[in-house]
Amino acid sequence: MHIGMIGLGRMGGNMYKRLSEAGIKVTGYDRDPAVSDVASVAELVEALPAPRIVWVMVPSGDITRGTVEELGNLLSEGDLVIEGGNSRFSDDFEHAKVLSAKGIEYVDCGVSGGVWGLKNGYGLMVGGDAKNVERALPVFDALRPEGPREEGFVHVGEIGAGHYAKMVHNGIEYGLMQAYAEGYELLAAKDIVKDVTGSFKAWTRGTVVRSWLLDLLVKGLEEDPGFSQITGYVNDSGEGRWTIEECIANAVPAPVMTAALYARFTSRQDDSPAMKAVAALRNQFGGHAVTSAGPTSGAGAVK
Ligand SMILES: NC(=O)c1ccc[n+]([C@@H]2O[C@H](COP(=O)([O-])OP(=O)(O)OC[C@H]3O[C@@H](n4cnc5c(N)ncnc54)[C@H](O)[C@@H]3O)[C@@H](O)[C@H]2O)c1
Numbered sequence: 001m002h003i004g005m006i007g008l009g010r011m012g013g014n015m016y017k018r019l020s021e022a023g024i025k026v027t028g029y030d031r032d033p034a035v036s037d038v039a040s041v042a043e044l045v046e047a048l049p050a051p052r053i054v055w056v057m058v059p060s061g062d063i064t065r066g067t068v069e070e071l072g073n074l075l076s077e078g079d080l081v082i083e084g085g086n087s088r089f090s091d092d093f094e095h096a097k098v099l100s101a102k103g104i105e106y107v108d109c110g111v112s113g114g115v116w117g118l119k120n121g122y123g124l125m126v127g128g129d130a131k132n133v134e135r136a137l138p139v140f141d142a143l144r145p146e147g148p149r150e151e152g153f154v155h156v157g158e159i160g161a162g163h164y165a166k167m168v169h170n171g172i173e174y175g176l177m178q179a180y181a182e183g184y185e186l187l188a189a190k191d192i193v194k195d196v197t198g199s200f201k202a203w204t205r206g207t208v209v210r211s212w213l214l215d216l217l218v219k220g221l222e223e224d225p226g227f228s229q230i231t232g233y234v235n236d237s238g239e240g241r242w243t244i245e246e247c248i249a250n251a252v253p254a255p256v257m258t259a260a261l262y263a264r265f266t267s268r269q270d271d272s273p274a275m276k277a278v279a280a281l282r283n284q285f286g287g288h289a290v291t292s293a294g295p296t297s298g299a300g301a302v303k
């Protein structure tokens with residue numbers, strides 16, 4: 001088998017290696033010529049045997065959209081595009097529409113595993129027609145973790161369903177991470193607790209809360225005790241927001257995932273305008289003290 005890979009960054013680059021190690025020939029294109037086998041998407045398409053399979057692994061949104069459109073102009077009827085980035089599931093409907101106008105097939109694939117996927121394999125969640133999923137099965141088998149297929153791969157449903165499952169996976173990821181993080185802060189705040197890292201490490205075996213995220217938290221604490229080298233500013237790439245949008249659209253109550261998303265927004269504020277308003281209101285109705293924003297800030301509460 002010989003496929004194309006567009007986007008050879010942290011994910012696509014490692015997937016290229018894992019596929020190659022499994023005996024699947026890969027021709028790669030990246031806008032960075034230093035890591036590319038070919039100079040353009042057109043050259044990539046030329047290099048592949050028909051009917052072609054091209055895996056897209058570039059940043060989601062406009063870049064993925066542009067890449068799919070370019071492929072739509074270059075590929076032929078019967079070729080297959082697999083889109084593996086963290087795209088919003090609704091983008092898949094547009095990608096499929098653009099390609100199907102030319103008779104090009106489309107499968108969406110949610111991919112989990114990050115930079116560890118090269119070694120551990122990737123969790124794969126796929127949406128699309130069964131015939132296309134079947135056709136790409138050797139690729140999915142090479143990328144997924146070793147072991148039973150159903151423990152690292154799922155054909156979730158129609159086009160968009162793969163990315164929908166990945167979106168929900170990431171919403172859960174937000175909630176799990178937030179729970180570990182709040183437990184960390186509480187342990188670190190208590191004077192009688194002398195070994196915070198050791199407590200987390202002890203939980204990695206036997207306990208109800210053991211998990212890979214917990215293992216990674218211990219790794220992070222051992223590398224940087226007390227997280228002294230980083231700030232608590234946390235970005236988000238969209239999956240958490242889309243999860244909450246879908247919860248609202250389907251009237252699914254999701255207080256944990258929502259709070260975890262909002263905690264990230266809070267992490268980006270030096271001072272909260274909302275909490276300033278709360279402090280000001282307490283002061284207005286009850287004469288309660290507020291803390292000055294001026295040079296004396298922090299020391300004394302002013303009326
Ligand atoms: N990093 C993760 O843990 C992770 C996990 C699952 C899915 N994803 C998704 O996989 C995709 C790739 O993520 P990544 O972490 O590898 O990002 P990355 O930034 O490491 O790599 C992206 C690569 O795409 C290339 N690129 C950008 N625009 C291009 C274009 N127009 N044509 C060709 N190449 C182009 C860049 O040069 C870069 O090498 C994203 O959609 C991301 O959301 C990431």
Ligand SMILES: O=C(O)[C@H](O)[C@@H](O)[C@H](O)[C@H](O)COP(=O)(O)O
Binds near residue numbers: 170235237239
């Ligand atoms: O399952 C995974 O491998 C991760 O979820 C992966 O997809 C990535 O690290 C997230 O995109 C980060 O998402 P945020 O930037 O929203 O935290």
